[in-house]
Amino acid sequence: APAVLGVAPGGVVDGRFWDVVERGDVAALAAELAVDPGVSLGEVLPALSSWRRQESVRSVVDGWRYGVMWKPVAGRLAAGVLGGCWLVVVRAGEAGGGWARGVVGMLAGCGVDVRVVELGAVGRGGVAEELRRAVGDGSVAGVFSLLAVGGDPELGLLGTAVLVQALGDVGVGGSLWVATRGGVSVGRSDGVVVPGQALVWGFGRVAALELPERWGGLVDLPESVDERALGRLAGVLAGAGGSGEDQVALRASGVFG
Structure with a gap:
């Protein structure tokens, strides 16, 4: 952080x-x-x-x-291995987006059982039902949400809040990681903070305090998807828990926390 x-x-x-x-x-x-x-x-x-x-x-x-x-943290990230079942949560119709495809491919390449959950304009009960359908009788190691990335910022915030509630309703034990893009600025050379993304970042900080047992962290993504960014994201998801980093920004110049 x-x-x-x-x-x-x-x-x-x-x-x-x-x-x-x-x-x-x-x-x-x-x-x-x-x-x-x-x-x-x-x-x-x-x-x-x-x-x-x-x-x-x-x-x-x-x-x-x-x-x-913000300071570079790549050297402080604990070594770890991704595994088990991960849910990648996206908005309906956005499973083919750049970051969604990239994250799914990265996790699959790490040997993870990846299950994509597409959520439309549904309430808490509907989201819980979609999660049950995706999880089945299995256990979940982690959840990575792209609901806040792109699109309507208010829907991104609302969708993230509903997801947090529904995960608790279903009893999903894996840590939730929420992605933003432009939610924070790590320095003068960085882009301007996007207000809607900053709202999600603020919500995540509160959720981390209220639900520490189910919270993974916040990851602010760079604008473009490439192998280097995905590799850094894999390192964050695999090792951040061991280093205490739960607020991370991925940039072309490295990982900041």
């Missing part, structure tokens, strides 16, 4: 001010204090006092905020 960092108040503000003073940069100091460069010292002092108060308040407020930092 990404690290949550507190924003330290204080010294940054003073450091910026005294750096301008030491450089003797009158124009920069005037801009910082929002005064005319030609004002007298008597006019500067009230402005300086006001600036100091404002910056102190801003520093305190910044100290209440948190930032999220």
Whole structure:
């Protein structure tokens, strides 16, 4: 999971001010204090006092905020082997999509018994029935949901929530992994976060706290499907449980958590 960092108040503000003073940069100091460069010292002092108060308040407020930092995690993923039966849950008619085909092929290549579950606009009871039909009398090692990837963002969120409930109704014991695409941004070079995908990401964080025994994690997928991305996904699904990584972003440059 990404690290949550507190924003330290204080010294940054003073450091910026005294750096301008030491450089003797009158124009920069005037801009910082929002005064005319030609004002007298008597006019500067009230402005300086006001600036100091404002910056102190801003520093305190910044100290209440948190930032999220993503770091490469590939080297920290525990070695593991995929196996057993996995359900790949997609929207009705999307089993032939790029990511759906890629994930099914990747899991099958790892020796997994893959069962695709296509869900239409059905309620909790209907989803539970589809799951029972797919599982039968067998046990499930894991569930990978692509319901939130693409399409209507509200349906993606609603479908994911209903799936979580239905899995509990049916008694599926395998860990649920929920995929998004554009749900998080791992750095400045990354794309803009998609609001609808971020909603699913937020829901997943709550589900992880309320249903730890059935939760696997969140995986934010890259835009395109290729063998390298699928290989990294296999590593996440096989080994993330051993490393504690349950919030992961796959990018062209690697795996971030």
